Amino acid sequence: MTLNADAKKTLLRKIPHGLFICGVAEGEEINGFTASWVTQGSFEPPLVVMAVRADSTSNGMIQRTGRFSLNVLASDQKELGAVFFKPQQGVGGRFEAAPYSLGALGLPILQEALGTVECELVGQVAHGDHTVFVGEVKTATLHRDGEALELSSTGWSYGG
DSSP: OOOOHHHHHHHHTTSOOBOEEEEEEETTEEEEEEEOSEEEEETTTTEEEEEEETTSHHHHHHHHHOEEEEEEOBTTOHHHHHHTTSOOOTTTTGGGGSOEEEOTTSOEEETTSSEEEEEEEEEEEEETTEEEEEEEEEEEEESOOOOBOBGGGTTOOOOO
């Protein structure tokens, strides 16, 4: 049995994804990245599941601190998502383009996002080129309601 790589790529890219800005903080260092492999995992307790590149700075920060935030972008915030898509340090980089404050868990909450959840890590699976993190939602901040940004509306592709 062989895997049809073209079919796999096409089909896996059909899985719908939202776009979020994941924020992390460790000491004085703040970092963030555009996350698209995110889903809700449980109602009670409220859990979110997110995949993060295994070799990324933020992956290590999540593992060491056991915390992350997810900022929900509005459907018209593609440009903001793009700022956080390219690898670079958050301090003096990405967060200059996005006003934020630190939440109750000390994580970045983007003021212009629809809202943010702060999570404490309750599980993880390290396999392949991403680590799957399970976070329990500890705080939720709603700035405004609206339609969330989805990967399919940007013309970008990530996955497959």
